[in-house]
Structures are given as C-alpha cells and as structure tokens.
Amino acid sequence: MEDCSFRPSTDSLDDPPNSRLFLVISKSISEDVIRENFSVFGEIQDIWMVKDKQTKESKGVSFVKFAKSSQACAAMEEMHGKCLAEGTKPIKVFMAQSRSSGSHRDVEDEELTRIFIMIPKTFTEDDLKETFKEYGDIEYCIIIKNKTTGESKGLGYVRYHKPSQAATAIENCDKTFRAILAEPRTKNSGADNDYFSNARSDHVTGDTGMSGYPFADASNYTMGDGRSSDIITRCLMVSSRASITQEQVYGLFDLIPGMDYCEMQRDPYGFSKGQAMIRYNNLGSAVYAKEKLNGFEYPPGNRLVVAYIDDGEDRSSPVGKMAMQLVAAQMMSMVWNGPSGPQLMKTSAGFSAPSVPQMPRVQTDVVLPPLKKLAPSDSWVKERLFVVFNPAPLPVDVLEDVFCRFGSLVEVYLVPGRNVGYMKYAERKNANDAMAALHGKRSLTSARGPIRAILPPNRELSDMTFSMTGHRKDDAST
DNA sequence: CGACGGGACGC
C-alpha cells in the first residue's frame, strides 16, 4: 500500500498530525541506533539529528518522523526513559510540537488521549464504549447532552489511557465518526461560544418568514374557502421578494410539464416587479404548480407566492370550483405522485384516488425503482452524493422522489444560495446504486441544463463522477 | 535540561 520507500523525505509538514517525535538523547547516540530502536514501531519516514553546524557534533536532540501517529505514539510510550547504550542517560521522547506552532512546550498525554467524535443521537455512552473499546482501554466515555432536556447533541468524547490508543481509534474507526483529538477542556477561550452554537435551530433556512410575511396566509387553498382569488385558471402569478430572474422562474415552473408561457412582469418603466406570469396548457399542471410551489423557498429563505390569475379564458363558476380542483388534483396526483401525494391528499381528502402504479414525478429514460421509504432522519449517514444543478436546484421533494428509490435516503440537503446539494444515504450501497443507475443517463425533469453529481467520500477524493442530463417534457418529439 | 535540515517542477 504505502511502502513508498523511494519517496525522498520531503514531508517537512507534520502530516499526519502527531506523527513526529522529539527525542532528547545522549550526544553519543548515532542515527543508526535510533533507527534500530524505533523502526520496530512502524514506518520511519525521516530521522534528523540536530548537529552543530561547525563541528558536526550531535547536540543530543533528534526528530523521528513516522508514517502514522499511532506508530509515533507507540514508540513514545515504549521508548521514553529507555537507555539506548551502556552508560548513557535514559532518553526522553515527546511528541514534537508542530513546526508551525513555534512553541517548545512539551505536548502532554492529556492532549493526546481524548478523542472527539460525532455520533448518532441515539448512541448511548455504553454504545460508545462498545464501539471504541477495540482500540484500547477506555478511561471514560461522555456524550454531550442538552442540559435541560438531557437529549444527546450527537457529540461525544472518549478518553483512552494511552496516546497510541486514541491515535489508533482516530485512524481506524469509521470515518463517519469524524474522530479527531479533543482540544483540552481547560482552555476556555477556544470554544466559549456555547450560547450561540446551542441556540442553533435545525432549520438552517430560517422559519422567520411565515410571520410578518404579508403573503404568508395566501398559501394552500382550502376547500370551501370562498375567496374570489381562488378561481382556478391555467395562469399563475408568482411573486418574490428577493430578486429573481426569468431564467430561475422558468426553470422552476418548467419542472411541471405543460408550461407554455413564462414572463417576468415589468412596470411601465421596464423595472422588474418581482413577479412573473406563467401559463400552462392545462389546468391540472397549473393546479399542481400552485400546490407545490406556493410557499416554496426559492432561493432558500425567500418564500414564493403563487396565485391563480384570471386570464379571461378559464373562468369557472364558484359552484364548479371544488369539483374542478378535485379533478385536477386527482389527475395530477395520478400522473405525478401516485395516489399518496401528501399535499394533494389534503385537497382530495376522502376521495379515493384510483390505484395507479407508482409513477415518478420526474421524467427519465432510466427505469427507476419504485418509491422507497426514507430512512429515519437520525440514521447514520454513511455516504453522500454531491449534486450540481444547472441552472437552479430542483425542488427537494422532486429530488427525494428520485433519490429515495435506491433505498436508505436520509436527507436531501441543498446548500443555501448555491446550485449544489447533497443526497445522504444510510447505506453506502444505496448511494452507489443511485450512481450506477443514473451515471451518464438522461434523467430528471427539466432543469434546463445538466445536473451532475459525484459521490464524494467523507474525506478522500473520488473520481466517481456522473452526470444527469436535463430532459424536457416537451422535447420528447425532437 | 532539550526544538527545526535537506531538496526542488509538471500538466
């Protein structure tokens, strides 16, 4: 694997951290003797004895660089206090301070024996112990909990007895634990912002919008609501506070097939009014678009308002309104969602939709597996797909629809303000299956541009890249 | 007490 004995000792950086030892030894000890005694602990990448520039005489100080921190730690533990030759003083072995630190303070075991990890919220301290005892004797395990509710914050500490045990755990435990050495607790300055970090809500995209947003209550229409704005037409008006381009509106509403018109509204002076008109060629698409996109955060944090507008062509009598809604909703439900679309069920409550095989809400030339349930939200994420959208992200529910089909999808996360996101899976195999199925295939509804995704490892680079080409419903004929 | 050298490019 990583023999690389030909590699010149170029690594002047202390990489990985804590892999270089600082030795205080008798001036009479040679480099060869050091090598003999230390190479039994692992791959030595470099030995450097500090010598007087003129006399070339050893100053009794050496550095030994190992490939791994665990090797350096084991050597330190075993060799500290040993005599390397008759009549010489016992050697001292410390972890070398990182070259950039500038400090020459001894690194204490205290700083090398406690690891800090991310764990599922369901993990108990006993689970922690069971998981991490294979790397060495554990002094204690602690899970960080909310002090008032006692609920786990998904973070923990494991204190080992020896630095080599902590290093081995960091090197060998599952990467999803993100194990690192814990900063010593005594130092208050580093992480004293507990109050801020603890106040974080789970919803990154603030929920502050609903209250105080003038259009907030214009969301889903309700049955029996007699407002005159509830006429059903093929024509929609979308309003946005944040500036939004015609491209973006087009991309968003074109996700629903049947759009035949989309235009930003401008005032008489040509300034955008933050509104756009969209017309579909059928009522069902318009109903579905309003249902799905009204209140949708786009860009994240900006709640779109979508309402029907009367284009003079699709007036419906108040009497027929409800029937129209039900028919349109049911139709779209069959086409897009299968019988169990959560939002549409609200509209057609009590109405038993015909049983239709699950059809994806997206159009692909890939045969997608059937819908699968999402994994529980507190599932441990073992793999993520990194997805790039162009020009704009697809709605989360559409992405869920596609990516859940390979199983164990935990969450779709879109990076706020960027055209990228992550599909998180509880099982690596499912993520790989999604890649295998979608790699190079034309799929997904029309973001009018390619969507590409890669499988990023949690740490390592990966060359597994695939692209999904946007597919417009209305170019099926071409 | 006991702390920082050597070497150097390929698209």
Next chain:
DNA sequence: CGACGGGACGC
C-alpha cells in the same frame, strides 16, 4: 463548470 453543515465539555 460546481463543493458544505453540522463540532466542544459545569472538575
């Protein structure tokens, strides 16, 4: 082309 959000302890 395009890349992030979590993560710190009452001694």
